[in-house]
Amino acid sequence: MFSNIRADEVRSMIRRLIGSRSSIDGGYYEYRTVDMKSTFTELTLNIMMRMIAGKRYYGRDDDQLEEVRDHDELDHEARRFREILKDTMALSVATNIGDFNGVLRWVGYYFFGAEKEMVRLKEKRDEFMQELIEQRRRLLTKSSRSSSPEESSGGDDDDDDDDDQGGRKREKMTMIDVLLSLQRNEPDCYTDHMIRGVIGVLISAGTDTSAGTMEWAMSLLLNNPDVLKKAQTEIDAQVGRDRTVNESDLIKLPYLHAIIIETLRMYPAGPLLSPHESSEECTIGGFRIPRGTMLLVNVWAIQNDPELWDEPSKFKPERFEGVEGGSREGFKLMPFGSGRRGCPGEGLAMRVVGLALGSLIQCLDWERVNWDDMVDMTEGSGLALPKAQPLEAMCRPRLNMLNLLSQL
Numbered sequence: 001m002f003s004n005i006r007a008d009e010v011r012s013m014i015r016r017l018i019g020s021r022s023s024i025d026g027g028y029y030e031y032r033t034v035d036m037k038s039t040f041t042e043l044t045l046n047i048m049m050r051m052i053a054g055k056r057y058y059g060r061d062d063d064q065l066e067e068v069r070d071h072d073e074l075d076h077e078a079r080r081f082r083e084i085l086k087d088t089m090a091l092s093v094a095t096n097i098g099d100f101n102g103v104l105r106w107v108g109y110y111f112f113g114a115e116k117e118m119v120r121l122k123e124k125r126d127e128f129m130q131e132l133i134e135q136r137r138r139l140l141t142k143s144s145r146s147s148s149p150e151e152s153s154g155g156d157d158d159d160d161d162d163d164d165q166g167g168r169k170r171e172k173m174t175m176i177d178v179l180l181s182l183q184r185n186e187p188d189c190y191t192d193h194m195i196r197g198v199i200g201v202l203i204s205a206g207t208d209t210s211a212g213t214m215e216w217a218m219s220l221l222l223n224n225p226d227v228l229k230k231a232q233t234e235i236d237a238q239v240g241r242d243r244t245v246n247e248s249d250l251i252k253l254p255y256l257h258a259i260i261i262e263t264l265r266m267y268p269a270g271p272l273l274s275p276h277e278s279s280e281e282c283t284i285g286g287f288r289i290p291r292g293t294m295l296l297v298n299v300w301a302i303q304n305d306p307e308l309w310d311e312p313s314k315f316k317p318e319r320f321e322g323v324e325g326g327s328r329e330g331f332k333l334m335p336f337g338s339g340r341r342g343c344p345g346e347g348l349a350m351r352v353v354g355l356a357l358g359s360l361i362q363c364l365d366w367e368r369v370n371w372d373d374m375v376d377m378t379e380g381s382g383l384a385l386p387k388a389q390p391l392e393a394m395c396r397p398r399l400n401m402l403n404l405l406s407q408l
């Protein structure tokens with residue numbers, strides 16, 4: 001589901017990285033410096049918001065499937081969304097520290113009013129998300145009045161033909177639509193409050209994690225050009241140069257898969273998983289853990305432990321070649337956690353990261369900004385393991401892909 005949205009957004013990312021179309025038509029293919037952190041953040045947010053609400057808040061796209069056709073109104077909405085997100089990120093760093101340090105917590109919460117700010121921001125977020133819900137509700141009511149159920153459902157968007165017979169854009173099912181249709185049958189369970197919660201969790205858990213993984217992976221590839229070359233060779237052999245990578249190719253690209261898994265081993269986006277709680281008394285590594293204890297699993301330490309991994313600080317995708325896709329190597333490798341509270345977005349994340357990285361490797365040549373300096377791999381602070389220095393890189397269209405790229 002939603003594979004067209006993901007393909008469309010990845011294409012649009014490649015177009016922006018290439019620069020103006022005329023530069024390709026003119027055979028101009030100098031390297032240019034690009035900001036990869038914001039590229040990946042915008043990609044994941046656009047994908048997520050289009051799946052959730054049919055909205056695209058970064059980069060203009062006149063074709064978006066959207067009720068608000070007026071650009072000023074849409075620009076205003078996009079600005080509000082970006083501002084809320086920026087404030088939420090800024091505050092979550094401050095309050096995370098406060099959660100673990102009693103003094104800072106007291107100072108932050110009561111002296112600087114961080115708690116008040118959190119409440120104010122939550123109200124703003126709720127208001128924004130409620131507006132999205134109302135817009136989709138109005139649209140669903142309108143389309144159920146004006147069309148047959150088959151036309152208005154439109155759930156499977158793997159259909160390439162976006163136009164209905166009148167040439168008008170056909171509305172596609174969004175996640176909010178699915179939740180609203182469940183609400184009709186079970187209103188006490190699928191309340192608006194609950195739907196706002198789902199939207200919030202999808203944005204907070206599903207965007208930075210995938211974007212961060214892509215940024216670490218590209219950083220590793222820039223520091224290991226032989227690995228990048230090997231991935232390019234695999235894609236050329238399996239996909240060719242007449243079309244771009246699509247999601248159904250990913251199964252035929254085991255080396256690309258190994259690159260992603262190796263990145264997640266070295267730089268897991270959830271290094272401490274979510275806090276878990278022991279439902280029964282148990283013993284772990286000789287320690288008695290009473291029932292009801294909060295447990296933080298240091299998956300980063302496990303995945304980088306020299307007793308478990310050969311040369312853990314070396315980027316070696318080859319260590320996963322031939323390993324069954326999805327294998328967790330026992331519990332040595334758990335970038336998505338495990339069990340009932342394991343990450344429900346694993347499948348989506350692997351598709352988005354695979355498609356984006358595969359396309360970047362297939363369509364563009366890559367270099368470090370300073371040839372002599374390796375990309376700085378220092379980890380920054382924050383629970384999702386961000387890079388300390390946002391990644392900048394140099395890219396240009398691949399010579400043997402110019403034909404295809406000029407048609408994107």
Ligand code: HEM
Nearest residue numbers: 205206209210269270273274336337338341342343345349
């Ligand atoms: C590379 C990308 C991602 C990584 C590395 C990642 C990692 C994780 C980890 C480690 C957890 C905690 C699991 C545990 O404690 O056992 C988690 C939870 C979660 N993830 Fe992801 N995630 C990613 C992408 C996504 C995406 C794309 C979505 C949504 C579409 C998502 C939604 C969630 C949710 C809702 C939870 C909470 C599950 C619960 O508490 O029951 N994640 N993720």
